[in-house]
Amino acid sequence: xxxxxxxxxxxxxxxxxxxxxxxxxxxxxxxxxxxxxxxxxxxxxxxxxxxxxxxxxxxxxxxxxxxxxxxxxxxxxxxxxxxxxxxxxxxxxxxxxxxxxxxxxxxxxxxxxxxxxxxxxxxxxxxxxxxxxxxxxxxxxxxxxxxxxxxxxxxxxxxxxxxxxxxxxxxxxxxxxxxxxxxxxxxxxxxxxxxxxxxxxxxxxxxxxxxxxxxxxxxxxxxxxxxxxxxxxxxxxxxxxxxxxxxxxxxxxxxxxxxxxxxxxxxxxxxxxxxxxxxxxxxxxxxxxxxxxxxxxxxxxxxxxxxxxxxxxxxxxxxxxxxxxxxxxxxxxxxxxxxxxxxxxxxxxxxxxxxxxxxxxxxxxxxxxxxxxxxxxxxxxxxxxxxxxxxxxxxxxxxxxxxxxxxxxxxxxxxxxxxxxxxxxxxxxxxxxxxxxxxxxxxxxxxxxxxxxxxxxxxxxxxxxxxxxxxxxxxxxxxxxxxxxxxxxxxxxxxxxxxxxxxxxxxxxxxxxxxxxxxxxxxxxxxxxxxxxxxxxxxxxxxxxxxxxxxxxxxxxxxxxxxxxxxxxxxxxxxxxxxxxxxxxxxxxxxxxxxxxxxxxxxxxxxxxxx
Amino acid sequence: xxxxxxxxxxxxxxxxxxxxxxxxxxxxxxxxxxxxxxxxxxxxxxxxxxxxxxxxxxxxxxxxxxxxxxxxxxxxxxxxxxxxxxxxxxxxxxxxxxxxxxxxxxxxxxxxxxxxxxxxxxxxxxxxxxxxxxxxxxxxxxxxxxxxxxxxxxxxxxxxxxxxxxxxxxxxxxxxxxxxxxxxxxxxxxxxxxxxxxxxxxxxxxxxxxxxxxxxxxxxxxxxxxxxxxxxxxxxxxxxxxxxxxxxxxxxxxxxxxxxxxxxxxxxxxxxxxxxxxxxxxxxxxxxxxxxxxxxxxxxxxxxxxxxxxxxxxxxxxxxxxxxxxxxxxxxxxxxxxxxxxxxxxxxxxxxxxxxxxxxxxxxxxxxxxx
Numbered sequence: 001x002x003x004x005x006x007x008x009x010x011x012x013x014x015x016x017x018x019x020x021x022x023x024x025x026x027x028x029x030x031x032x033x034x035x036x037x038x039x040x041x042x043x044x045x046x047x048x049x050x051x052x053x054x055x056x057x058x059x060x061x062x063x064x065x066x067x068x069x070x071x072x073x074x075x076x077x078x079x080x081x082x083x084x085x086x087x088x089x090x091x092x093x094x095x096x097x098x099x100x101x102x103x104x105x106x107x108x109x110x111x112x113x114x115x116x117x118x119x120x121x122x123x124x125x126x127x128x129x130x131x132x133x134x135x136x137x138x139x140x141x142x143x144x145x146x147x148x149x150x151x152x153x154x155x156x157x158x159x160x161x162x163x164x165x166x167x168x169x170x171x172x173x174x175x176x177x178x179x180x181x182x183x184x185x186x187x188x189x190x191x192x193x194x195x196x197x198x199x200x201x202x203x204x205x206x207x208x209x210x211x212x213x214x215x216x217x218x219x220x221x222x223x224x225x226x227x228x229x230x231x232x233x234x235x236x237x238x239x240x241x242x243x244x245x246x247x248x249x250x251x252x253x254x255x256x257x258x259x260x261x262x263x264x265x266x267x268x269x270x271x272x273x274x275x276x277x278x279x280x281x282x283x284x285x286x287x288x289x290x291x292x293x294x295x296x297x298x299x300x301x302x303x304x305x306x307x308x309x310x311x312x313x314x315x316x317x318x319x320x321x322x323x324x325x326x327x328x329x330x331x332x333x334x335x336x337x338x339x340x341x342x343x344x345x346x347x348x349x350x351x352x353x354x355x356x357x358x359x360x361x362x363x364x365x366x367x368x369x370x371x372x373x374x375x376x377x378x379x380x381x382x383x384x385x386x387x388x389x390x391x392x393x394x395x396x397x398x399x400x401x402x403x404x405x406x407x408x409x410x411x412x413x414x415x416x417x418x419x420x421x422x423x424x425x426x427x428x429x430x431x432x433x434x435x436x437x438x439x440x441x442x443x444x445x446x447x448x449x450x451x452x453x454x455x456x457x458x459x460x461x462x463x464x465x466x467x468x469x470x471x472x473x474x475x476x477x478x479x480x481x482x483x484x485x486x487x488x489x490x491x492x493x494x495x496x497x498x499x500x501x502x503x504x505x506x507x508x509x510x511x512x513x514x515x516x517x518x519x520x521x522x523x524x525x526x527x528x529x530x531x532x533x534x535x536x537x538x539x540x541x542x543x544x545x546x547x548x549x550x551x552x553x554x555x556x557x558x559x560x561x562x563x564x565x566x567x568x569x570x571x572x573x574x575x576x577x578x579x580x581x582x583x584x585x586x587x588x589x590x591x592x593x594x595x596x597x598x599x600x601x602x603x604x605x606x607x608x609x610x611x
Numbered sequence: 612x613x614x615x616x617x618x619x620x621x622x623x624x625x626x627x628x629x630x631x632x633x634x635x636x637x638x639x640x641x642x643x644x645x646x647x648x649x650x651x652x653x654x655x656x657x658x659x660x661x662x663x664x665x666x667x668x669x670x671x672x673x674x675x676x677x678x679x680x681x682x683x684x685x686x687x688x689x690x691x692x693x694x695x696x697x698x699x700x701x702x703x704x705x706x707x708x709x710x711x712x713x714x715x716x717x718x719x720x721x722x723x724x725x726x727x728x729x730x731x732x733x734x735x736x737x738x739x740x741x742x743x744x745x746x747x748x749x750x751x752x753x754x755x756x757x758x759x760x761x762x763x764x765x766x767x768x769x770x771x772x773x774x775x776x777x778x779x780x781x782x783x784x785x786x787x788x789x790x791x792x793x794x795x796x797x798x799x800x801x802x803x804x805x806x807x808x809x810x811x812x813x814x815x816x817x818x819x820x821x822x823x824x825x826x827x828x829x830x831x832x833x834x835x836x837x838x839x840x841x842x843x844x845x846x847x848x849x850x851x852x853x854x855x856x857x858x859x860x861x862x863x864x865x866x867x868x869x870x871x872x873x874x875x876x877x878x879x880x881x882x883x884x885x886x887x888x889x890x891x892x893x894x895x896x897x898x899x900x901x902x903x904x905x906x907x908x909x910x911x912x913x914x915x916x917x918x919x920x921x922x923x924x925x926x927x928x929x930x931x932x933x934x935x936x937x938x939x940x941x942x943x944x945x946x947x948x949x950x951x952x953x954x955x956x957x958x959x960x961x962x963x964x965x966x967x968x969x970x971x972x973x974x975x976x977x978x979x980x981x982x
Contacts, residue, residue, distance in 0.1 A: 208702050208704060211702040215690075217690075217716075
């Protein structure tokens with residue numbers, strides 16, 4: 001009898017547990033997220049120890065699917081193979097991450113300080129121009145670099161703007177390889193650093209600096225002894241975030257490294273895939289994942305401990321600006337000129353490139369609209385017929401990318417919202433913690449490695465239906481953007497007090513009505529931005545898709561890569577311009593509708609690495 | 612010696628006038644409180660004197676030095692004004708220990724290492740926080756942080772000390788403790804204190820003089836008890852004192868050379884103790900709650916609307932005709948709801964305000980005419 005009672009209590013307890021909608025959601029999400037994140041990771045682990053079809057079979061003499069340590073011994077036994085395929089790319093990745101982070105922080109930090117603490121002129125203009133390079137995908141900056149500096153003496157020998165107009169031939173190290181990769185990464189993430197550091201500076205209690213002024217500390221001393229130490233955790237966390245992005249970056253080194261065989265781990269991984277060394281490619285990919293995980297752990301530890309620095313609140317916004325005096329105009333004009341060079345000029349250069357009949361010849365007689373509006377009279381036989389505005393391949397790729405963006409956004413936004421609700425309602429329970437960290441997990445994994453993982457499952461027998469499918473790509477995108485979406489969902493739900501829902505419970509409003517009629521309408525704008533931001537990010541994503549698309553014509557961004565690699569510069573530039581324009585339009589729409597922009601969204605999103 | 616003079620000081624943010632043509636003189640060793648509701652310009656005033664905010668117009672002199680003059684283009688940086696500033700949120704540097712926080716200002720003055728050390732420990736002893744010397748601010752309680760902030764501000768021995776609502780982040784008990792300490796500190800040091808608060812009790816208890824502001828305009832600048840007993844206008848009368856002063860609409864007329872007030876449907880004779888003409892009809896009579904006495908010999912019939920005994924005193928809401936007034940009675944006396952009582956107005960500091968301008972026109976005593 002007693003045990004029967006006991007059983008009954010357990011059943012009752014389970015029953016009660018599931019009467020709460022938040023609990024049901026948590027259980028569902030726990031299962032779903034485990035399947036979507038943990039399982040792929042485990043299957044990737046497996047791929048590192050089995051033989052794949054093709055060259056690996058020949059080399060090992062084993063059957064496909066057999067256990068082997070071949071990948072590990074081959075990649076790490078030393079000698080030139082290890083050097084060129086692992087250690088040099090590893091070093092390159094590290095240097096790229098490090099250099100990009102240092103440069104980005106220097107650029108972003110200086111501008112953030114000027115904007116937040118001085119009476120610099122034209123702040124609004126500088127602020128909005130400066131965000132351009134960050135709203136544009138990083139690879140557009142790489143393409144821009146090529147457009148500007150490629151010349152007849154290096155690489156493929158195409159004449160760039162600098163040579164065409166001014167006869168300036170930059171040396172190879174300047175045009176290809178580590179140096180431009182660092183510059184481009186730094187320029188792209190400079191605004192990111194600016195957003196994070198500027199945000200901290202703006203929110204930093206101005207009285208901390210004022211009290212130092214009153215105690216007679218000089219300006220420089222205040223920066224050195226007060227401001228810098230206080231924003232240091234934020235700077236460090238920015239450094240780590242940029243470092244991990246640079247370390248994992250794929251597209252930038254692909255554009256700028258290919259010609260001189262400059263590889264980072266990510267581009268090496270792709271090359272290994274192409275060469276049929278699948279197992280080793282996965283090992284290289286897992287290095288990137290490990291590094292991402294390591295960095296975020298460090299970041300969380302460090303910023304977690306010293307977070308109290310920036311949460312001091314007070315009467316901010318009363319800060320008195322430092323008077324730049326006679327340096328004000330020169331500094332602001334210099335900044336505007338430099339920033340224009342990386343925000344407006346790229347657009348113009350892209351546009352010009354698409355108008356050149358033969359690339360590199362910058363003459364009026366060489367201008368044509370054929371690559372935009374042509375209807376097949378082009379002499380190119382590249383499977384493209386005419387200008388991109390009348391080309392079916394381009395339009396269907398664009399259409400698919402749109403569809404993909406919307407699907408992914410719907411998935412990420414909706415799941416994120418419900419996770420937000422469920423986690424906030426059951427905050428503090430183990431299950432909620434598990435779901436929260438699982439939803440955050442994809443953030444730790446760089447895009448290219450993330451697609452690797454999903455590639456791994458899609459090639460297994462059970463999930464072969466996923467291979468090369470639109471569904472797979474949409475799923476990957478959805479899961480990849482889930483960290484931002486769920487974070488946003490959690491934050492927006494945290495702002496609503498429980499009483500609002502409880503008032504509904506008391507009068508017997510069912511749970512779905514409570515959500516859709518009470519809670520969601522209150523956070524309308526933040527929820528909308530949760531849907532819009534993934535759309536924008538998806539539109540410009542390359543890394544995530546390059547391994548997963550069935551063919552390069554599948555998506556607009558991968559089509560662009562194809563054009564670039566096959567040397568159809570005008571098309572590549574036209575598509576780039578198209579993507580930039582779409583992203584900028586979507587971003588301004590999103591900013592108008594919800595106040596969220598990629599810059600803010602990603603900036604805010606990335607900073608949660610530290611929370 | 613630091614005497615602070617503000618002449619025609621104004622501060623505008625775009626179109627919003629934060630402080631409008633302010634003229635005050637703060638005497639040496641005064642303890643001035645800038646009092647007013649939030650947004651009245653008191654913090655802005657303080658920050659302008661300290662040099663953290665630049666006035667739009669006017670002239671500020673500290674001691675013999677003109678620290679700001681809009682016409683002459685003088686604007687001394689806060690560092691050159693020889694002042695101390697205690698911030699509302701303490702503004703302790705989170706990455707420095709208590710010792711480093713206090714020593715920082717002395718380092719900037721290029722003090723010798725030994726001198727710094729002895730001064731820091733002197734301050735620590737003064738504020739009884741020696742045991743926290745190597746802690747970081749985050750490891751201290753609110754009250755301890757407050758003491759560190761005071762120590763840091765006092766360490767360079769500033770001649771003028773500015774405080775911006777320094778007690779508002781503390782709980783009630785600590786706050787009253789710190790009030791006592793601040794008052795001691797003021798008499799022990801020979802500094803001038805300027806103190807911003809929105810808490811009228813704090814202003815009353817601490818200050819030698821209250822500077823009461825509203826919407827950027829100075830309302831009254833007097834010692835606390837004067838502000839309390841002789842408010843310049845209804846705003847001041849209403850802002851100072853708890854429970855607030857009772858305001859009763861009345862008609863004033865002259866009968867047989869006597870001033871007769873008609874209020875609560877009764878007639879009362881008003882005997883002024885101020886030599887000001889009383890030639891208005893519509894007035895507002897201001898009576899402090901402690902000046903409405905509930906006694907059996909009272910001439911006003913009333914009922915007890917509610918009584919709130921707090922132990923030491925009891926606040927009684929008294930209903931006279933259709934009007935509700937508050938009365939404070941010493942001791943705990945509980946009245947039943949709607950119990951019939953009698954009361955009287957018993958002070959010679961009854962205020963008469965002009966109903967239109969809301970300015971004080973006279974003060975004196977009221978005696979209710981027997982029916």
